Amino acid sequence: MGKRNKNSESDIKKVLIDFINESFLPSSGLDSFEDSDSFMDKGIVDSTGVLELLEFIEDSFDIKVEDEEVIPDNLDSLNKLTSFIKGKCINAGK
C-alpha cells in the first residue's frame, strides 16, 4: 500500500470506501452503507474488524493511532473516521 501525503477529505473517503467494500461489506450481508452509518450498529465491523481497520489506516495514511484514540467517536462511521484521519494528518503536517 503506497503512502499518501496529500490527503484531501474526498481522497481519504475514497480509500476508506474501497477498503470497507472489499474487507467488511461482503461478510456483513449489506449491499451498501451510508457515510453516517455506525459500523457497529450496522454490523459492518465485527470483533476483529476494529484492529484490522486500525492497521489499514496506520499503513495507508502513515499515521499512528494511540490506544486512547481507539473509541467509537473517532472510528465508528465513514464520516467520523474521515475527519479523525484528516485531523491526524494535519497535526502530523501531512
Add this chain to the structure above:
Amino acid sequence: MLVNEFLEDSADAFPNKTALVCSGKKLSFLEIEHLANRLSNALIDLGVIKQDRIVILLEASVETVVSIFGILKTGGIFLVINPQVKANKIKYILNDCQAKALITDANHFKDLSAVTSECPTLETAIIVGYDQTEEKMHKMEMPIIHSYSEILDKYSIDRPQKRCIDIDLACLIYTSGSSGIPKGVMCTHQNVVSAASSIIEYLENTPEDIILDVLPLSFDYGLYQVLMSFKFGGTVVLEKSFLYPYTIIDLLIKEKVTGFPIVPTIVAILLSLKDLERFDFSSLRYITNTAQALPPRYITKLQQIFPGAKVYSMYGLTECKRATYLPPEELDKRPTSVGKAMPNTEVYLIDKNGKEITKAGEVGELLVRGANVMKGYWNLPEETERAYKPGPIPGEKVLYTGDLFKMDEEGFLYFISRMDDMIKTGGEKVSPKEIENVLYQIDDVNEAAVIGVNDDILGQAVKAFVVLKKKSELTQEDIIKYSSRHLENYMVPRYIEIRDKLPKSSHGKIAKKELK
C-alpha cells in the same frame, strides 16, 4: 418468585441506589421501576395479555432494560434480538414466535419497514426516537405505531398487578440451531430465577458489586448480567459492544467495576493493547468466561493484567443457561477444566448405551438436571424431544447437551467436543479441542480452529485454521512440526491454513460452520 420481582424487590429495598449506568446516564432502581411500570401499563392498555410475545430490537440501552421488565410486568414473554440481525431473519423470528408487539428505534424500524407487512400477528410497534415527520411510518396500516416517550409520559408509575405464576414463560432466547434455523429456547420464570440464584451464589455477588456488561443482551450470558445484578441489588454498567478496547478499560476504571464477564475474543482484543499493566484495575474482584474455553496462555496473561481478580471458567448452553463452573482456586491446578455442577444443579456423563460413566477419563455426553433446565424449543416438539428426554423421576426432563466431556479422578469435567464436531480420521476419533489447545500453546498463534474435512482415504482429515500475531513469520511447516511433537500422529493437522481472521458469531464465538 417472578423475574420482574428482581427489579421490584430491589426498588423496594434500595430505591435510590444506582441500578444501571449506560451511555453516561445513571438510573436508580426506583427510576427504572417507574419507567417499567409506565411501559407495562401502556402495553396492557394497548391490549397485551398474559404470555403475549413482545420483541425488543434495540442496542444495549436504558430502553432495553426498561422494556425487559416492563414486558415481564404485563405477564408477557420478552425476546431480545440483536439489532445487527438482518431484516429477513427478524421477520422469521417475529412470525415464529407470533409476536404481538415490537419495541425498537426509528432507524431499525425503517430497515424493517419492507417486512413488517408480512408479519400478520404484529399489531403494535413502539418506537424509541419516533420521528413524527417520517412520512413512511404514517402510511403504514399495520402495525400501529406509538412513540416510546409519549406513551411513557402518558401512563402511570403504579406497579401493575401480578399477572402470571412462576411456571409461565418469561422469555424466549433464540439460538442458531445446527440446521441453521433459529430456535427459541423457552425459559420460565422459575428457570430464570433458579439459574440466576445459582450463579449469584457461586460468584458470591453482593449489592456492592458493579458489573460491566459488554455482551449483547440477545445472548443469555449478556442478558443474565442485567437480570442477576437487579436480583442482588448491584449496579450494571452497559456498553453496547466490546469492539473498542479503550472504552472498556476506561469504564472498568471509572466505574470501579468489580465483575467482568468476558468471552475469549474480548481477551484477544485486550491483549493486543500495549502496557496494560499501567492501569489500576484493583477494584476488579472477578472475571467470568464462558461460550468457548480460554486458552491457558490467556489465563496466565489475564492473571498478570488483573492480579486481584479471580477467574471463573464456566460451561453452559442456552438450553439450561449454565451447568458447571470451576472454583477459581482450582484454576492453576486444572486450567482446562470447566469444573463441576453449579449449586442446585446435577450433571453426569453417559456412554453410548445410556449408562452413567463413573470412571475417570472415559468420554461421554453430558446431561443436566435441575430447575434451570429450560422447557424446550418454541413450536419445535421434535427438536425438543431430542434434547429434553425423560429423567430419573417420572415426568422429569433431563437436558442432553450434545457435548462430550470426560472427568478426572476428582470428578472435575473437561470439554472434549460437540458430538457433531468430533472428527473421525482413519478410524480414530479426534477432539478438535485437544488439537486447538496444542496450537494455542504456540506463542505466535492468536486464534485457532480445527475441523474435519472430507478425505478419500481417511474419511476425514484434520484441518487447522490459525490467525497469527501481526508480523509473525511462523510457517505452516513450523506449526506442523510443533503439533507433531505434542500430538499423536493421527491428530497432527493434515492441512494448515493461515488466515487474517476467522469468521465469528455476533457473540464473538468462532463460527466453525463457515470454515471449510
